[in-house]
Amino acid sequence: MSKSLVVAIDGPSGSGKSSTSRGVAxxxxxxxxxxxxxxxxxxxxLLERGVDLHDPAAIVAAAEGIRLTSGTDPSNPTIHVDGTDVAEPIRSDEVTGSVSLVAAVPRVRELLVDLQREAIGGSSGIVVEGRDIGSTVAPDAPVKIYLVADPAARAARRAAETGSPDAAATELALARRDEIDSTRSTSPLVRSEGAVVVDGTFLTLEEVIEAIVGIVDAAR
Incomplete structure (x- = not known):
């Protein structure tokens, strides 16, 4: 493998990025x-600190002093805030419903993109998943994937993950998230130039992983 190998996997919520990216890695x-x-x-x-998430200035003021540490082991991904393991609480409904407000603040994106680039730069080879990896975080990545699935399939997967009995409500929530992520002024969700679209609507997780591994192998 090339020491500079970066596999950028972008896509909307519920498309299977996390499971796929971990599997590929x-x-x-x-x-x-x-x-x-x-x-x-x-x-x-920010929620723990009682910051008003509708006040970008307050978000920036607080975010500047928050220390985040992300592990890069695909078998045991970790995330810490000021030394505290937050892997479980960050999956709460409250965080899910608020994250787009925080992600839309340009200064927050600057801070977190810098953090992401540090992790990429310190790795000999890495799979990075998100919404702006191929377009903003690692635009020179030799492999770019845009992972999609139709809205119903995405909603069914997310409802199964969260245990929600209402797939229709989940689909509506995903649509709202897509709207915010794709229309924000800074680093919106887009298919980056050169990205290969992989549609996982009718594929199993293993089939999606296999398809992306094939794309990576062909690019080497």
Whole structure:
């Protein structure tokens, strides 16, 4: 493997990025970085501090002093806020419903993109998942994937993950998240130039992983 290998996997919520990215990293013996968890951790930290998430200035003032640390082991991904393990609480409904507000603040994105680039730069090979990896965080990545699935499939997967009995409500929530992420002024969710679209609607997780591993192998 090239020491500069970066596999950028972008896509909307519920498309299967996390499971797929971890699987690809494991198959190829690469590091793994979940940038969504980083934004969730920042959101959790701001909520814990009682910051008004509708006040960008207050968000920035607090975010400047928050220390995030993300592990890169695909078999045991970790995320800490000021030394505290927050892997579980960042998956709460409150964080899920608030993370787009935090992610839309340009200064927050600057801080967290710098953190992500540090992790990428310190790795000999890494799979990075998010929404702006191929377009902003690592635009020179030799492999770029845009992972998609139709809205119903995404909603069913997310409802199964969260235990929600209402797939329709989950689909609506995902649509709102997509709207915010794709229309924000800074680093919106887009298919980056050169990204290969992988549609996982009718594929198993293993089939999606296999497809992406094939794309990586072909690019080497």
């Amino acid at each position: 494991d198959r190829l013996s690469l590091d793994y970085l979940d940038t969504g968890a980083i934004y969730r951790a920042m959101t959790w930290a």
